[in-house]
Amino acid sequence: MLYPWQEPVWQNWQQLLRQGRLHHAILLVAPGGSGREALAKQLAKTVLCQQSETEPCGLCHGCQLFAAGTHPDFHAVAPVQAGKQIGVDAIRQCNRWATETSQLAGQRVIMIDPADHMGESAANALLKTLEEPPSGCQFILLAHSLDRLLPTITSRCNQWRLPTPDESQTQRWVEQQLMQSVKREAIRLNSGSPLATVAFIEQGQDIRYGKLLAAFSEFAKPPHLGLYEVAGLCTAEGSISLKWLSYFLVDCIKLQQGAGSHLIHCESVGLVQAVAGQLSPAVLLRQVHQVNALQRQLETHPGLNEELLIVNWLTGFMPA
Structure with missing residues (x-):
């Protein structure tokens, strides 16, 4: 499921997919609570779909495997523990996945989240693969900001920034989800993030x-x-x-x-x-x-x- 504020980025990606011009390494910069993982997985599911180039059909074998969380050509990398770094061994495994043959005779997708939690050794290990990308492998990197990413990594990715909706839009969306009025300061306390505001109130x-x-x-x-x-x-x-x-x-x-x-x-x-x-x-x-x-x-x-x-x-x- 995509959120309303993600539609402009998604439509741009669809156009690139339609034209066969999607970069092999997408870097999506977005704050926590923006639903960035949902957008990244929508892209991954589309790339792996066996029927459609611009939208996951939801019916093919690839889509069904993805929905079940068992797609053999989708690999997600994250820290072993929240807040910790992604180690060099995890990235070396990424590099091995990148060069393997697709098990479903299609694309492979590797998602790294959050990419700005890679240690320097891990980032350097990824660099060569991004410089010389194997055929049929799509990288999707998610990050909170560019500050902690090596410039050599960002320069080899196609960068996209997910805009935060304005305060009025966020308030309307949060109120629709919760079916209650919401204070502006609750939104501001959560840096304008719609999903973080919902969690703040629900919890x-x-x-x-x-x-x-x-x-x-x-x-x-x-x-x-x-x-x-x-x-x-x-x-x-x-x-x-x-x-x-x-x-x-x-x-x-x-x-x-x-x-x-x-x-x-x-x-x-x-x-x-x-x-x-x-x-x-x-x-x-x-x-x-x-x-x-x-x-x-x-x-x-x-x-x-x-x-x-x-x-x-x-x-x-x-x-x-």
Whole structure:
């Protein structure tokens, strides 16, 4: 299933397929929560379809095998563990698949997701195959951004960027999926991503975030009561809660600097105003830098005492 915001890219790919001009290595750059895997698999299924050049027929043997997840000529490569790198051994296996004969006498497709999580050795191992592509092998690389990809990889791929729908379009789509009204700030908290916003609400994160925001705004007032309540809410939610508080504190800084029309918390302006009025610009700036560093630390080293570190950060809002 394709999503509405993917149609322009898909139509371009269909035209290239129709003309026999689809590049052997497609690089799709898209944020998480954009449904990029669905678009990539639509392309893979089309390339492997035995009846149609521009749209999977859904009826042929290839389409049926793909739907069952057992197509012998489709290979998906991902990190062994979420957030980890794709190792060089996995890419060497890709190179072997690329040179093998198709088991269904058609094309082979290799999808790497996320390609920007390849280590340098893995990327270099892939490079030669992209430079001298075997006949009948289609590579599809997915990435969050180009920042972590070697220029030598990106230069050998045909790059496509999946546009994020505008806020109004996202709000309409999310509301249609959930059959309820959705706050703009829920969309902004999820960087405008439709699928991430749906998950945010379906998993009840919007409710827990509201509780965290209320508890933090009370803690920000002298005499700064409720420190352990805020720390407990953060610990229960995980490091994403620190990202939420970072967004909130940045909004406080924006309000102090007169940029109140660009807030993420457009429906919680009262809470932003209350906290911005209690904390100095110096404290806010320092705490934003520290909470961003803390979030990275907890994501990189998951065995740390999370609650203790969060309590230590929260004490930075209290007078010495």
